[in-house]
Amino acid sequence: MSKVITPQEEDYSKWYNDIVQVAGMAENSPVRGCMVIKPYGFAIWEKMRDALDARFKATGHQNASFPLLIPKSFLSKEADHVEGFAKECAVVTHYRLKNDPNGKGVIVDPDARLEEELIIRPTSETIIWSTYKNWIQSYRDLPLLINQWANVMRWEMRTRLFLRTAEFHWQEGHTAHATDREAIDETILMLNEYANFMENYMAVPVIKGVKTANERFAGAVDTYCVEALMQDGKALQMGTSHFLGQNFAKAFDVKFLSREGKEEYAWATSWGTSTRMMGGLIMTHSDNEGLVLPPRLAPIQVVIVPIINKNTKDRLSDIAKVIDKIKAEIPNVTVKYDDDDTRTSGFKFAEYELKGVPIRIAIGLRDLENNTCEISRRDTREKTNVSLDGIGQYITDLLEAIQTNLYQRALAHRTALTTKVDTWDEFVDVLNNKSGFIYAHWDGTSQTEEAIKEATKATIRCIPLNNPAEKGVCVFSGKESNQRVLFARAY
Numbered sequence: 001m002s003k004v005i006t007p008q009e010e011d012y013s014k015w016y017n018d019i020v021q022v023a024g025m026a027e028n029s030p031v032r033g034c035m036v037i038k039p040y041g042f043a044i045w046e047k048m049r050d051a052l053d054a055r056f057k058a059t060g061h062q063n064a065s066f067p068l069l070i071p072k073s074f075l076s077k078e079a080d081h082v083e084g085f086a087k088e089c090a091v092v093t094h095y096r097l098k099n100d101p102n103g104k105g106v107i108v109d110p111d112a113r114l115e116e117e118l119i120i121r122p123t124s125e126t127i128i129w130s131t132y133k134n135w136i137q138s139y140r141d142l143p144l145l146i147n148q149w150a151n152v153m154r155w156e157m158r159t160r161l162f163l164r165t166a167e168f169h170w171q172e173g174h175t176a177h178a179t180d181r182e183a184i185d186e187t188i189l190m191l192n193e194y195a196n197f198m199e200n201y202m203a204v205p206v207i208k209g210v211k212t213a214n215e216r217f218a219g220a221v222d223t224y225c226v227e228a229l230m231q232d233g234k235a236l237q238m239g240t241s242h243f244l245g246q247n248f249a250k251a252f253d254v255k256f257l258s259r260e261g262k263e264e265y266a267w268a269t270s271w272g273t274s275t276r277m278m279g280g281l282i283m284t285h286s287d288n289e290g291l292v293l294p295p296r297l298a299p300i301q302v303v304i305v306p307i308i309n310k311n312t313k314d315r316l317s318d319i320a321k322v323i324d325k326i327k328a329e330i331p332n333v334t335v336k337y338d339d340d341d342t343r344t345s346g347f348k349f350a351e352y353e354l355k356g357v358p359i360r361i362a363i364g365l366r367d368l369e370n371n372t373c374e375i376s377r378r379d380t381r382e383k384t385n386v387s388l389d390g391i392g393q394y395i396t397d398l399l400e401a402i403q404t405n406l407y408q409r410a411l412a413h414r415t416a417l418t419t420k421v422d423t424w425d426e427f428v429d430v431l432n433n434k435s436g437f438i439y440a441h442w443d444g445t446s447q448t449e450e451a452i453k454e455a456t457k458a459t460i461r462c463i464p465l466n467n468p469a470e471k472g473v474c475v476f477s478g479k480e481s482n483q484r485v486l487f488a489r490a491y
Contacts, residue, residue, distance in 0.1 A: 003354065007288045012232045013160075019282055020161045023291040023355050026278075033159045033166030037275070040355065043299035045169065045275060049149065051201050051296070052171065052273070055193050061145040061173060066127050068150075069118040074126040077251040084218020085122045088154040090166075092118040120153040125219065125270055128174045129248040136176055136266055138257045143186070144176040162279035163236075163491050170274030176266040178258065180245070183267035184222075187243040190271040191224045194239040202277065203294040203406035204228050204284045205414055206238060207437075207486060209462025214446050217270075221245040227461045227486065229414045230283040233435025235461050235488035238280050239273035279491070284410050285379075291356030292378055294406050295399040301334045302395060303357045305348050307364030313341065319363055322373075322388065326361070329392025333399065353378065358402050359395060379405050420484070427475045427487075431458055437488050441481035443474035452476050452487070461486045 003022040006014040020026050025041030028034075037045065053063070069092060075082040096112035099105075121127065128146070136144060149171050159165050173190060177183040191208055198204045206226040216223035220242040228238050249255070249265040258264050285292040295301050304326065306319045316339065323337050336357075338348055345362065352360055362374040373391070376383045379402050386394055417436025421427045430438055442448060442460065453459050455476075463485050472481045 005288055005290060008231065015288070016279075016283060017161065019286050019291055025282075025291075026161045028161070031166075033156055035161050035165050035167075037169075040299065041278065044281070044293070044297055045278060047297045047299065048197075048201070048277060049171070052193075052197055053147075053149070055197065056147050056171075056173070059145075059189065059193065061147045061175075064146050064148055065150070066124050066131065066148055068121055070121050070124075070127045072117045072119055074130060075119060077126065078219050078247060080247070081125065081219035085154075088122050088156070090120040090153050090155050092120065121150070122152055122154045123270075123272075124148065124150070124152075124172055125174065125244070125248055125268075126252075129252040129254055129268070132174075132176055132249075132266070133252050133254045136254055136256050139178050139259050142176055142178045142256060142266065143182060145173075145186075146175065147171055147173040160279075160491075162275055162282070164276075168275050170272050172270060172272040175269045176249070176254070177269070178256070178264075178267070180267050183245075183269050184243050187222070187224055187241045187269045187271065190269070191226065191239075191241040194241070194271075194273055195226050198226060198228070198238055198277070198280075199407065201294065201296045202281055202284070203296075203403055203410060204238070204280060205407065205411040207462065207464055209464040209467075209486065211240075211462060212446075212449060212460050212485075214449050215460065217242045219244060219247050220270075221247070224465075225462050227488075228280055228284065229417060229437055229488070230280070230491070231413065232283070233417050233489075235437065235490040236276070236280045236283070237461070237490065238277055239271070241271035242269060244268035244270060285406055286356065289381075290354035292406070293356035293358060295358045295403050298356065298358050299334065300336045300352075300355070300357045301399060302330070302359045302361060303336045303338060303348075303352045304361045304363065305338050305345050305352075307345050307362055307367075308341075312365055315365055315368075318368060319365075322363060322368065326388070326391055326395075330395050333395065349376075353381075359398060377402055379409075421475060422472070424475050428456065431456055431487075431489065435489065437461070437486055439484040440475045440487055441470075441472040441483070442485045443477050443479040443481050445477075445479075448474060448477050448479075456489075458487045458489050461488050461490060 005018045008015045024038050026035045026037045029036045094108045094112045096109040097106040098109045100107045151169050153167050156164050156166050175186050195206050195208050198206050206228045208226055211223040222243040224241045226238045228236050230236055246265040248268050254266050255263050304323055327335050358378050360376040367373050371388045372385050375386050419430045420439045467483050470483055474481045
């Protein structure tokens with residue numbers, strides 16, 4: 001094929017952009033910082049969305065939809081929240097255009113200025129909790145477990161397809177509870193749901209942890225996260241779950257009558273993950289030949305390509321009968337039969353390899369005679385001649401084997417790039433010459449955390465859950481420390 005992918009070893013950033021574009025996943029839009037998600041990319045996102053949505057509903061959550069536009073005064077009600085998002089907000093000031101009297105297109109009508117500016121949602125805590133005030137009166141209304149699938153806007157200055165764009169798709173859960181314990185349990189429950197999805201569907205191993213005060217969500221009491229390691233040794237935050245305490249309930253006066261007849265503020269959580277996961281999927285598994293997809297998220301799990309030429313076209317119907325038999329044996333597998341005679345089989349092989357289809361089956365006339373087919377797996381690029389007898393079970397087992405292999409391969413990579421260090425010299429050396437996750441002692445102060453970030457661009461990705469207590473000294477300050485935390489450079 002004419003489509004060339006820059007090797008990872010040459011330029012990882014260019015390799016990533018090449019994969020996204022030549023695999024037909026997304027492209028830059030005419031609107032600065034925004035992207036067009038193309039059908040193939042959106043099909044992958046739909047698989048992610050549907051799997052997560054099923055899990056949300058299984059845990060008692062319901063979907064709803066809230067306004068895209070938020071009154072500016074709403075953001076002002078929670079001080080930490082507005083401070084955290086102020087620099088990223090896009091503002092709507094007018095509601096009408098008119099023809100330019102000089103004949104130069106349209107202009108903003110100066111007489112149509114809004115009485116109050118509206119913010120295009122960067123996140124929805126404020127508009128949702130203003131709504132919850134009308135929904136919650138009694139403990140009988142709790143817990144309130146709501147999720148929304150939406151697009152949001154955060155005015156990013158430096159963008160990269162899927163990883164960081166001004167507009168992106170995501171889901172955001174917003175729940176209200178009668179007690180702090182119930183809200184904390186919800187926060188951790190959803191964190192675990194994210195981790196299970198990422199490991200079992202995306203085949204991406206993640207570390208669960210809690211953010212430091214410097215890194216937590218604006219307006220949260222605690223922020224929990226799932227962190228993954230990409231092939232280039234940089235970390236990617238894949239999802240977050242926030243315990244919001246009573247901050248938003250107090251800001252919007254959301255009170256309920258308890259079982260004891262006392263008026264109390266509700267306890268809150270929010271949690272979200274986004275199309276950023278698409279970037280993580282690419283950078284965890286893909287190679288210099290193109291996209292590599294885990295079977296559970298692949299829009300096409302198996303592609304079948306007939307090997308024919310102009311002299312054997314009349315035998316295509318015979319191959320088609322075999323294809324029907326194969327498809328009947330794997331009813332729960334997404335199969336594409338590509339009998340397009342305008343493209344060569346070699347072209348098709350390259351295209352489906354580029355798109356990351358987990359299994360490719362090739363069948364020619366000789367295969368018909370021998371009752372066999374050639375099976376190629378995308379993860380290892382191994383080819384095997386397989387009998388058509390029992391082919392359904394073989395494919396089913398192979399899809400599971402590919403799913404497992406991708407996870408184990410990513411886990412081995414993360415293990416190899418995870419290092420304990422005890423001194424500042426070791427810290428800098430590993431960061432610059434090996435990269436990956438670094439477990440190191442930290443004195444627990446924001447000042448030291450900022451100093452390390454300024455000196456190295458490495459941040460504390462999280463304090464891992466169930467982190468063992470361990471006496472030591474901070475690698476930067478030399479002060480006492482009671483645990484190691486996880487550092488890395490990150491996207």
